[in-house]
Amino acid sequence: MLGFAARRMLLLPVTILGLTLLIFLFMSFLSPYELLSTYVSDPRQLQGDAAQTLIKQYGLDQPFYVKYVKWIDEVIHGKFGWSVTLNEPVSKAIMQRFPATLELAIYSIIPIILGGIWLGVTSAVHHNKFIDQMLRVFALLGYSIPSFVLGLVILFIFYGVLGWLPPGRLGVNFSMIYDSSSFYHYTGLVTIDALLNGRFWMFLDALKHLVAPVMTLSFLSWAGLLRITRSSMLEALGQDYVRTARAKGLSERVVINKHARKNALIPATTVAGLMFIGILGGVVITETIFNYPGIGSLMAQASEQLDYATVLGITLIYGLVTVIGNLAVDISYALIDPRVRLR
Amino acid sequence: MRKIFALIAVVLIGIFSIGLAENVVNPDTVVEDTYYNIQSLDPAWVSDVGSEEAISQFYDNLIQYDGTSVTRFLPMISTNVPSVEDGTLLDNGTTYVFHIRQGVYFHNGDLLTPQDVVYSLERAVLFDRAGGPSWMLSEPLLPKIDGRYVDSITQWAVKLAGVKSWNDLFATGTNNPLNDKYKQALIDAFNLLAKDFEIKGNDVIIHLPHPYAPFLATLAHYNTLTSILDQQWCAAHNAWDGKADDWWYYHNPTVNDDPLYNIENGTGPFKLVKWSGGLQITFERFDKYWAGPAKIKYGVINDVSEFTTRKLNLTRGQADVINVLVPYLSQVEGIDGVKVYTHLPTFAIDSIFFTWNVNDQGGNPYLGSGKLDGHGIPPDFFSNKDVRMAFEYLFPYSTYIKEVWLDQALIPNGAVPKGLLGYNPATPTAFHQDLAKAAEYFKKAYNGELWKKGFEFTAVYNTGNTQRQTALQMLQYYAAQVNPKFKINIASELWATYLNDLMMNKIPMFMIGWTGGPDPYNSAQPFYGSGGAFGAFLGASYREWAREHMDPLLSESMSTTDPQKRAELFTEMNTIAHDNALFLFTDQQEGIAVMRSWLKGWEYNPMNFLRLNFYSLSK
Numbered sequence: 001m002l003g004f005a006a007r008r009m010l011l012l013p014v015t016i017l018g019l020t021l022l023i024f025l026f027m028s029f030l031s032p033y034e035l036l037s038t039y040v041s042d043p044r045q046l047q048g049d050a051a052q053t054l055i056k057q058y059g060l061d062q063p064f065y066v067k068y069v070k071w072i073d074e075v076i077h078g079k080f081g082w083s084v085t086l087n088e089p090v091s092k093a094i095m096q097r098f099p100a101t102l103e104l105a106i107y108s109i110i111p112i113i114l115g116g117i118w119l120g121v122t123s124a125v126h127h128n129k130f131i132d133q134m135l136r137v138f139a140l141l142g143y144s145i146p147s148f149v150l151g152l153v154i155l156f157i158f159y160g161v162l163g164w165l166p167p168g169r170l171g172v173n174f175s176m177i178y179d180s181s182s183f184y185h186y187t188g189l190v191t192i193d194a195l196l197n198g199r200f201w202m203f204l205d206a207l208k209h210l211v212a213p214v215m216t217l218s219f220l221s222w223a224g225l226l227r228i229t230r231s232s233m234l235e236a237l238g239q240d241y242v243r244t245a246r247a248k249g250l251s252e253r254v255v256i257n258k259h260a261r262k263n264a265l266i267p268a269t270t271v272a273g274l275m276f277i278g279i280l281g282g283v284v285i286t287e288t289i290f291n292y293p294g295i296g297s298l299m300a301q302a303s304e305q306l307d308y309a310t311v312l313g314i315t316l317i318y319g320l321v322t323v324i325g326n327l328a329v330d331i332s333y334a335l336i337d338p339r340v341r342l343r
Numbered sequence: 344m345r346k347i348f349a350l351i352a353v354v355l356i357g358i359f360s361i362g363l364a365e366n367v368v369n370p371d372t373v374v375e376d377t378y379y380n381i382q383s384l385d386p387a388w389v390s391d392v393g394s395e396e397a398i399s400q401f402y403d404n405l406i407q408y409d410g411t412s413v414t415r416f417l418p419m420i421s422t423n424v425p426s427v428e429d430g431t432l433l434d435n436g437t438t439y440v441f442h443i444r445q446g447v448y449f450h451n452g453d454l455l456t457p458q459d460v461v462y463s464l465e466r467a468v469l470f471d472r473a474g475g476p477s478w479m480l481s482e483p484l485l486p487k488i489d490g491r492y493v494d495s496i497t498q499w500a501v502k503l504a505g506v507k508s509w510n511d512l513f514a515t516g517t518n519n520p521l522n523d524k525y526k527q528a529l530i531d532a533f534n535l536l537a538k539d540f541e542i543k544g545n546d547v548i549i550h551l552p553h554p555y556a557p558f559l560a561t562l563a564h565y566n567t568l569t570s571i572l573d574q575q576w577c578a579a580h581n582a583w584d585g586k587a588d589d590w591w592y593y594h595n596p597t598v599n600d601d602p603l604y605n606i607e608n609g610t611g612p613f614k615l616v617k618w619s620g621g622l623q624i625t626f627e628r629f630d631k632y633w634a635g636p637a638k639i640k641y642g643v644i645n646d647v648s649e650f651t652t653r654k655l656n657l658t659r660g661q662a663d664v665i666n667v668l669v670p671y672l673s674q675v676e677g678i679d680g681v682k683v684y685t686h687l688p689t690f691a692i693d694s695i696f697f698t699w700n701v702n703d704q705g706g707n708p709y710l711g712s713g714k715l716d717g718h719g720i721p722p723d724f725f726s727n728k729d730v731r732m733a734f735e736y737l738f739p740y741s742t743y744i745k746e747v748w749l750d751q752a753l754i755p756n757g758a759v760p761k762g763l764l765g766y767n768p769a770t771p772t773a774f775h776q777d778l779a780k781a782a783e784y785f786k787k788a789y790n791g792e793l794w795k796k797g798f799e800f801t802a803v804y805n806t807g808n809t810q811r812q813t814a815l816q817m818l819q820y821y822a823a824q825v826n827p828k829f830k831i832n833i834a835s836e837l838w839a840t841y842l843n844d845l846m847m848n849k850i851p852m853f854m855i856g857w858t859g860g861p862d863p864y865n866s867a868q869p870f871y872g873s874g875g876a877f878g879a880f881l882g883a884s885y886r887e888w889a890r891e892h893m894d895p896l897l898s899e900s901m902s903t904t905d906p907q908k909r910a911e912l913f914t915e916m917n918t919i920a921h922d923n924a925l926f927l928f929t930d931q932q933e934g935i936a937v938m939r940s941w942l943k944g945w946e947y948n949p950m951n952f953l954r955l956n957f958y959s960l961s962k
Contacts, residue, residue, distance in 0.1 A: 156655070
């Protein structure tokens with residue numbers, strides 16, 4: 001298993017290089033004037049020969065391989081370029097935004113896994129009965145409703161009408177405390193840092209801000225997990241060892257929980273792992289609707305402005321997360337299912 | 344599983360219970376939710392609304408606008424507004440005397456001096472970021488070259504050194520002058536600027552090389568370029584140190600080389616707490632503010648791109664002010680506890696542009712066949728006055744304002760908007776829709792060939808702007824009504840592609856807007872001038888025409904200080920533009936302001952549209 005992990009890690013730089021090269025290649029299709037739009041947002045900035053000066057100044061007319069070599073050189077020296085979107089070094093921008101997405105991913109994945117598996121198992125156990133039919137409709141809805149619609153509905157009901165779940169990451173007052181020098185940022189995860197700073201109300205406030213995006217992501221993810229768990233559970237319930245367990249006189253609860261569900265969890269684990277990776281890569285629409293300051297909303301802002309330095313930086317992170325995440329999923333697969341051997 | 348659900352329920356109850364506590368609005372904090380970003384906190388860098396609003400809370404200028412007026416001023420860092428009456432505006436409008444206020448503190452505790460004022464204005468000229476606002480001070484402060492205003496100090500350095508371009512002065516890839524002669528030329532260029540300033544006791548006297556009518560407006564608050572900085576603090580933070588022999592090292596930096604981009608030290612009523620790019624800026628009251636501390640303790644500006652989120656924040660009281668675009672107006676009207684101000688004057692004008700010479704090199708799909716054969720247009724189609732006239736009469740101005748702008752706009756009659764000097768509602772008379780006249784001009788164009796064969800071309804607007812989309816659709820509809828052989832295709836482009844196509848002169852007809860003021864020159868020059876921002880988009884023949892017919896009038900409008908004479912000149916330019924159907928001016932927008940009713944002290948000036956003055960606010 002160690003050899004497998006090492007080989008996969010060795011492939012990491014190649015994957016990342018390939019990814020970034022591809023993005024630079026795509027960027028090369030853009031003309032200098034198109035790239036200029038990153039720096040010019042208004043015709044007022046085009047007085048005189050400003051356009052030509054800016055093109056030269058920022059090297060927008062250089063061939064893509066020259067830009068790529070320069071960028072690689074910067075990365076080697078620990079820099080990732082300048083984020084025009086946030087007006088700070090890309091590394092700093094990512095460092096600021098990534099913990100928010102990580103926090104969202106951590107809090108989301110718990111209800112996603114628990115809820116998705118429970119729903120899937122329930123659906124399979126009540127195969128073709130009313131509950132199963134209802135859950136299938138539920139899954140269909142989860143698949144069909146676009147995230148921006150669901151997000152807006154949740155925002156409207158739970159914030160607009162009920163006033164419970166505000167957007168953002170913290171309320172105004174707690175945000176002031178969070179930004180003050182007296183608040184120590186241990187991890188960048190607001191809930192954890194709030195507890196470590198002894199601010200329980202801030203912890204609850206941060207949690208309150210997480211509920212709506214977590215609800216959105218959970219609902220959308222449950223559909224996939226429900227279907228996977230349901231079908232693998234149905235398959236497991238039809239296996240000989242389940243029949244044997246029943247024949248031994250074990251209660252239905254024990255048969256389902258101890259025998260069938262364990263095996264049915266294997267494919268669900270893979271899917272849940274991939275979902276976690278997906279959220280870590282940044283959930284663009286959900287973060288934008290809930291004004292949640294994560295890497296997804298940063299990606300949206302950067303793409304809109306053709307801020308390729310930031311896009312590349314985030315791509316690097318996404319590449320890293322994907323490769324490492326996939327590796328973790330593969331390893332966990334082998335750990336859960338003794339039949340799987342990693343080579 | 345039941346235990347898990349029970350635990351979740353307990354946590355949720357706890358979470359929601361603090362929601363009730365947070366609904367109590369903090370009276371010490373004003374929160375604004377906007378849809379624009381902040382680019383920089385360096386006053387010399389910015390020309391965008393977001394940055395200007397933030398910087399205006401941190402920095403003061405010499406003078407400020409008087410209430411809602413854009414022509415009257417009040418003192419600020421200067422204790423006087425120069426005027427002929429009190430002898431502080433002399434020499435035919437070329438000498439301005441400012442009595443600098445005593446006892447004004449910067450946020451770091453430094454005391455403001457007259458030298459800080461001189462430094463700030465000099466730095467604003469020398470900084471000279473490509474695409475930045477420095478030209479606004481270069482024009483009045485640097486002597487003209489060959490009778491034309493100088494937009495950048497580089498022009499003088501190049502002229503004095505006798506080289507072709509700015510880069511010729513330096514060793515390749517560096518900012519080191521190639522030789523002593525060039526270095527001296529750079530110093531001499533600076534001295535041309537420095538000799539404008541004189542410090543006498545507590546006065547700063549500015550001697551302009553030529554009269555410049557909008558000079559006072561250039562110095563007024565909300566034009567962040569002329570904010571007053573602390574020289575000592577700037578030098579300590581690696582910004583220009585005020586010396587003549589090194590200024591070029593600080594000229595036109597890239598965004599990441601500007602040391603003041605994310606810090607501030609002004610004399611303004613608020614000091615920066617934290618700026619999180621793309622998210623939020625927070626500032627707190629400066630208790631030693633010379634005009635007395637602000638009523639609120641904190642101000643927060645959030646960047647919230649989603650309108651729904653902004654609206655919900657307003658209705659829940661989490662935001663006190665939000666930015667609302669016209670299409671969303673009905674969604675905020677009638678909400679309990681929310682005040683909506685409409686019909687606020689602004690100087691923003693939208694226009695449909697005609698490109699006189701379209702670039703057809705390598706083929707241009709926007710031109711169709713590229714010939715007058717019914718399937719396209721020739722590249723110089725819009726250099727034909729009859730064609731332009733016909734389009735002017737096609738557009739349904741009143742319907743557009745009523746249905747699309749929901750009456751939150753006016754019909755302009757030129758580039759100079761209502762509210763500025765030179766705007767005359769009667770002269771010229773704004774175009775109105777007259778399909779018979781449109782047909783008449785179309786029949787006249789190309790000796791009847793156009794009417795017989797028809798045309799087809801593509802008009803372009805920037806993606807997401809539904810008003811502009813509808814305006815072009817209206818034109819498309821009425822063109823086909825007049826003659827079914829007239830076909831206008833409509834395309835939307837993202838800003839990057841749009842900018843590319845505009846710069847390449849590829850679009851025969853496009854729609855874009857401009858926000859001018861406070862001087863009419865800032866509205867007239869971009870449209871009418873051969874070197875104006877739009878001149879570059881409209882083709883060489885337009886620029887040639889403008890050089891002959893508009894540039895002399897624009898120059899004259901700046902060299903005369905008599906308001907009556909200036910007004911006549913701008914009216915004349917508007918009339919020439921109208922008679923030649925240069926632009927199809929569609930609307931002059933009116934502003935909307937949406938805020939909680941508990942907010943007190945809100946004041947509006949067209950020059951600070953979308954820029955809140957937190958100092959005047961309380962709850």
